[in-house]
Amino acid sequence: MPQKKHNFIFQAESDRRVRQWHFSLERLLARIAVGAVVLAAAFYFSADWLTGILYKSKISEMQKNYSELSSILINLQDRVSTLNSQIALIEEKDKAVRTYADLPEIDESVRELGIGGVLVNSQYKMDKLLPNLEPPITTLAMDIDALTRKVKLELSSYEEIYDKVQENSERLKSVPAIRPINGGYLNDGFGYRIDPFDRVNRFHYGQDFTVNIGTPVHASADGVVKVVRYMGGFGKTIKIDHGYGYTTIYAHLSKFNVKTGQKVRRGDLIAYSGNTGRSTGPHLHYEVHYYGKPQNPLDYFFSGYMN
Secondary structure (H helix, E strand, C coil), X not given: CCCCCCEEEEEEECCCCEEEEEEEHHHHHHHHHHHHHHHHHHHXXXXXXXXXXXXXXXXXXXXXXXXXXXXXXXXXXXXXXXXHHHHHHHHHHHHHHHHHCCCCCCCHHHHHHCCCCCCCCHHHCCCCCCHHHHHHHHHHHHHHHHHHHHHHHHHHHHHHHHHHHHHCXXXXXXXXXXXXXXXXXXXXXXXXXXXXXXXXXXXXXXXEEECCCCCEEECCCCEEEEEEEECHHHCEEEEEEEECCEEEEEEEEEEECCCCCCEECCCXXXXXEECCCCCCCCEEEEXXXXXXXXXXXXXXXXXXXXX
């Protein structure tokens, strides 16, 4: 029995004429199939084009973010460098404070390592997303880790110092911890030097401050005045007993402002500088002794001049 053929007629009418299009089922299906293929191809190529645009947009955004992140990293590295410089200053102050608190200095190898901190591990890896940033980020993480360790060490040190200071607050008042004179030029220091009078190499037991005659001289710690008189080559001299083994000497003065037996506090005005005794020019000769043994005065200066 022969199969029936189906024909489809599409008709368009107007005032002038009537148009008709005749399609068999096979031709209609074929045209639908061709249309579907054309439509699919259009979608494919347009999707590829849109993907390219989105990809370029994403790359541009990533490059911008990369640039911003690089700038942030440079800024952070600069700040860490500044903090390291500040920590170095704190460490120097820590050494001085530990001296006043009669505590041993922290070993340099311990300072270098610090205490505590975090481990630098895979948490800082960038999974090769931004490989050029991985080295500076890892370096920054290590710097921050080292800085953290140093800060923890200093906090621990200052806690130890605080406890010691609480126990020895009276003793600390007797430590010659400030410069006896404001300003001036640090001349001959503690150690061997060529004597300016006979050109012989001799040990100099104090620190000289070159200042104008009449510059105020202050007690560097609490104590009792033991000597107020002219002492040969030292000229007009004051000697103060601070207790706990500490004594200080102030020489080549021009005028006294204290008397023997008088109690003084750190920063009190005790005299005025001069050029008396065996002196080549106006200056203050200052000595620190601990149980009779001369000490380098510079080791006892904590924060410069204080009154």
